[in-house]
Amino acid sequence: MQAIYQAKGLCKNYGRRTALENMNFEILPGRLVGLLGPNGSGKTTLLKLSAGLLVPSAGCVLIEGNTPGVATKTVTSYLPDRLALPGEMRVDDMVSLYGEFFADFDTAKASAMLADLKLDPRQRIGAMSKGTREKMQLCLAMSRAARLYLLDEPLGGVDPAAREYILNTILRNYNENAAVVISTHLVEDVERMLDEVLILKEGRLLLHRGVDELREESGMSLDEYFRDVFRC
Amino acid sequence: MMNKLLKYECMAVGRILVPIWAGTAVFSLLTSLVSRLDDSFAGAVGIPITSVLENFFEVLTALFVFATIAACVMLNIQRFYKLLGDQGYLMFSLPATPWQHMAAKLLCACGTTIASILIAMGCVWMANTTGESEAAQAFWVQFSLRDTMNTVFLVLLLVLSLISAYLYLYLCMAIGSRWPQQRMLASIATYFVLGFILQMTLVILFVAGAVLVANLPQSVQDGFARFFLEAAMNQTAFAWGIAGIILLLFAVADGILWAVTQYLITKKLNLP
Structure with a gap:
């Protein structure tokens, strides 16, 4: 099977500081991959490079054989780690924006998911709570039949009930021929759903392994392994 | 893709500008009506209420005319600033190139600014108050079709200088966004510092040019003089x-402004 995502010698420097150093890995379709690491380990930088929001200092990212650009953005659904939806727009404006820009966007699915959140289509995004905005952003990202989902901290800053909703939304809605990359610190919450794990430490890829394989090798759960590696 | 970006940009800007345009039109219409009413009381003893109202609506119209232009410029600047902020995470993940985002914002900014200027002028003309209407008439005389080439030149100059003004602001914001914090302050500082550097560079170039010409051989200087x-x-x-x-x-x-700004938002994009 051909890899949907490849990082080849990927490096990113911010001035003199190295954020990512010589990353080499591949992700196959149909895999749910956890991108784990402590703060400042380079998770967000890696996802931003993959989403085409940053340019690598060296090496490259290939998504379906293309470097990030218009072609990769049509097949990649990116969820940033912050609230990016314009506050002045209404819920239905956002749905129609996604519908117009992404050919793989399922408007009916998005409307149903937003109705589950009890969102009025005429409601202004600026008037929503932070948690609701995060959930809406996730619903929009997951309403696409993308080939690659890049989810940056989808569980960050939400209550446990919302976490449950978010994880179920991801599991229910991702296309089985697609790969999903989820960046998080909340290892315990995502452990049960992951197929593979990428662990970053100080901008370097420490480990890329199947979750079951890692459990067998270490004799620990992923959460325990993570705590063990990054113990202060 | 460009059409879609332009459509959403115009919708976002229109949501705020259209009510302001409508408010300006309503107040200028009211001023005009009250002014006509006041004319019918001409010669009456004392100060009729229509006179007070006329002055009141004139002030409001003037404020709205000013707000029309100011709001348009500020809004368009804010739209680009937001592109380099949190909203950039959404906009730059759309399947469009950075130059398309820039072009959509620039076209919308220039279009709405020209529309705001025309609406403001139309409202001043509609309000038909003495001083402003004279100014508006003078403007229309300047832009009349009697001298087509002058009009074409002035229109082109207006459009190109408007583009320069917006692109210069975009460049300052693109440079300001390189800072990890206090980006607004960095953009404002860049506006003044870059402006000063450009002015000094032009002065030095002019002086160098003058010195160069003054030191040319007499025969070449005579050639220039003959040519002029x-x-x-x-x-x-x-x-x-x-x-x-x-x-x-x-x-x-x-x-040049376009190329540098495009380079910065394509290769050096630094979202917060």
């Missing part, structure tokens, strides 16, 4: 030559 004297004989051609050079300089400046 001959050119001055044909005033129309000379004027159009100068106009062409001015437009060309603006176009070159716009090109």
Whole structure:
């Protein structure tokens, strides 16, 4: 099977500081991959490079054989780690924006998911709570039949009930021929759903392994392994 | 993709500008009505209420006319600033190139600014108050079709200088966004510092040019003098030559500002 995502010698420097150093890995379709690491380990930088929001200092990212650009953005659904939806727009404006820009966007699915959140289509995004905005952003990202989902901290800053909703939304809605990359610190919450794990430490890829394989090798759960590696 | 970006940009800007345009039109219409009403009381003893109302609506119309232009400029600046902020995470993940985002914002900014200027002028004309209407009439005389080439030149100059103004602001914001914090402050500082550097560079270039010409051999200087004297004989051609050079300089400046800004938001994008 051909890899949907490849990082080849990927490096990113911010001035003199190295954020990512010589990353080499591949992700196959149909895999749910956890991108784990402590703060400042380079998770967000890696996802931003993959989403085409940053340019690598060296090496490259290939998504379906293309470097990030218009072609990769049509097949990649990116969820940033912050609230990016314009506050002045209404819920239905956002749905129609996604519908117009992404050919793989399922408007009916998005409307149903937003109705589950009890969102009025005429409601202004600026008037929503932070948690609701995060959930809406996730619903929009997951309403696409993308080939690659890049989810940056989808569980960050939400209550446990919302976490449950978010994880179920991801599991229910991702296309089985697609790969999903989820960046998080909340290892315990995502452990049960992951197929593979990428662990970053100080901008370097420490480990890329199947979750079951890692459990067998270490004799620990992923959460325990993570705590063990990054113990202060 | 460009059409879609432009459509959403115009919708976002229109949501705020259209009510302001409508408010300006309503107040100028009211001023006009009250002014006509006041005329019918001309010669009455004392100060009729219509006179007070006329002054009140004139002030409101003037404020709205000012707000129309100011809000339009501020809004368009804010739209680009937001592109380099949190909203950039959404906009730059759309399948469009950075130059398309820039072009959509620039087209919308120039279009709405020209529309705001025209609406403001139309409202001043509609309000028909003495001083402003004279100014508006003078403007229309200038832009009348009696002198088509002058009008074309002025319109082109207006459009190119408007593009330069917005592109210069975009460049300052793109440079300001390189800072990890206090980006607004960095953008404002860049506006003044870059402006100062550009002005000093132009002064130095002019002085260097003057020194160079002054030190040219006498025969070359005589050649220049002859050229300008001959050119001055044909005033129309000379004027159009100068106009062409001015437009060309603006176009070159716009090109440079565009290229640098596009490079910064393509290769050096630094979202917060």
